[in-house]
Amino acid sequence: MARIVMKFGGTSVGDVDRIKNVAQRVKREVDAGNEVAVVVSAMSGTTNQLVGWTSAISRLHDAREYDVVVASGEQVTVGLLALALQDIGINARSWLGWQIPFRTDGIHGKARIDRIETQEMERRFAQGQVAVVAGFQGIGPDARITTLGRGGSDTSAVALAAALKADRCDIYTDVDGVYTTDPRIVSKARKIERITYEEMLELASQGAKVLQTRSVAMAMQHGVRVQVLSSFVDVPGTLVVDEDEIVEQQVVTGIAYSPDEAKITLVGVPDRPGVAGAIFGSLADAAVNVDMIVQNVSQDGQTTDLTFTVGKADLDRASHVLDKLRNDLAYAELVADSNVCKVSVVGVGMRSQPGIAKTMFQTLAEKSINIQVISTSEIKVSVLIGADYTELAVRALHTAFGLDADADS
């Protein structure tokens, strides 16, 4: 007997028939003698519609009221799934965020989970009851509904698995696992059987959409074994685990790309201490996240060029902040370019095997792809390139690092 958290996203509960299908998957785990909590998202399309209404009503967006509106989507699915389970003879009840409770901080619209009180749920496990839990939502210190931010149901599931000390957290989605890269771009992309938390974290934050980044960080922190698998196809998925559970390590595990980046270059920035601090400090104050940074060698000992990337959605805000600093900083020009893409090569094997960056740069050079900015971490090399070259670059790198499906099968 194991204790399992299952999570189903919006597509998996998109209509009545799919909810019944989910109930059957849950039944299988129950019939196998497992204790089961199921976390569900809103039916696909619902959250977008609710968010659309709040925007149409008010641009001010009191996040507390936004949370009240959007949290209603998960409320519908937990009730319906509980009914579907009961209908096939499974003892089940729904739990809303405030009922469990899922205690969060008070940051409405993107709350963080503080504590989950699972005593009553565990008592009911012992009676054979399945818990059907609303993802994405909790309750704040003000006793009002809080939501965790878009995609937050993954985080709900992993946090619940950690609180319940679950043996596994199965994330059911509309793809059947984590791939070496986006199969829509590279037809030879392979499904990864096992991946480390660190790699999954890099892939998720570098643009792979399978799991929400926060949920992976939380799984790593609490050692929750996460499995990504399909709601629709009955095949093994991808297991996200500790490094020591992976016997044969690939040097490069996957290639990610993110078209959501924009590049800003400040031309003719005075080359003196404190300037970078002023720039990035002001951006941080305006809640603009800066990712890659490169500073050119000063040509004249007086000024330099500073290039960095921000999220595309933050570009206007960043430009506005930097415009206001122009007099203080006395830079010559601000050049913004949103027609860029970040491509990343990820793998824990890089730690022990040098030369990955070199292979990456050579591969791109052979295809005449210009590298605009570079950043690296222990297990990742990222480059910023022109958006038009995205597919070309991803395909070439996928082949160069031996990831193509026909390369080893």
Add this chain to the structure above:
Amino acid sequence: MARIVMKFGGTSVGDVDRIKNVAQRVKREVDAGNEVAVVVSAMSGTTNQLVGWTSAISRLHDAREYDVVVASGEQVTVGLLALALQDIGINARSWLGWQIPFRTDGIHGKARIDRIETQEMERRFAQGQVAVVAGFQGIGPDARITTLGRGGSDTSAVALAAALKADRCDIYTDVDGVYTTDPRIVSKARKIERITYEEMLELASQGAKVLQTRSVAMAMQHGVRVQVLSSFVDVPGTLVVDEDEIVEQQVVTGIAYSPDEAKITLVGVPDRPGVAGAIFGSLADAAVNVDMIVQNVSQDGQTTDLTFTVGKADLDRASHVLDKLRNDLAYAELVADSNVCKVSVVGVGMRSQPGIAKTMFQTLAEKSINIQVISTSEIKVSVLIGADYTELAVRALHTAFGLDADADS
């Protein structure tokens, strides 16, 4: 300064523009210096969709899960209306049933309100905050969401008005008041300026759809002044008040009709004590509500015919119960007829003025309309007639009792 509860039904909050329109109506009351609580229903169509999903998922219908699903509709509208109010500069916050809390009994799907804790809401009134309250929902002793039954938002509003000792409870709807009869049938129907609780209660329970019967009973019990008026047209509505607030009393205030009745006749029932008790006891045990009853004079001293009406929706269940009793009761035949309509004449003036029933029967006789069953109360006479005669009967009675608009204007 007054304290006012405003209630807006599903059509009034049916889309984003209508919600903004409701916000403007609320603003007018706030600008007039009033303390305001607004009770809202789900957007029109939403509750039907949610109920439809629960039926499609499961015929078993755990009422606790049904409540979780359908209560989500009001959650959306309170959040959106609070945002719309804030957008035009009104301090407002939403309240869900469990937050206030609206404490109910544990009868899921048709809960009764036990107690409303309004202290925090009243504290915020003093700070100029408008309370936007989800109608139709509360919390049961099991700390789960309960709903009050279809149309329950009227009851929420009146109960809140009673708890807040509000000066007025304004029910905004898609008609501009209570009419002497259905204007779709009688073009000369007149809007009633003031109507007593008793009359409104009879009209509501006899088929007039403007207010939910329970809400009128509650208003009467707590002396809540209810006003029915239009969300869309800016004209005076109908005030539901105590009898002593109405100076010039009409003998007949309105004509109601209900096509939702079915007639059952048991032919050849043994004419001995205990038989009626057995029949109606069994129906009550099966939760079948019996309305009108008539027993023919025994022809032979041995058997009699028993005729009564039940709701059309209960007809199958009632027939089933009576079929099972057939051996015990030894009646000859069960004749069911759902092609009937109940027409009622209502007015508190009847108490002091005899002859209403006589006028009613004569009027129907002149039109050759056969009366199948009769029932009366202190302020009402109801007859059951063939459904085909409904419009003819209502129009003739409306004229006969001097209610036509051209009769006194």
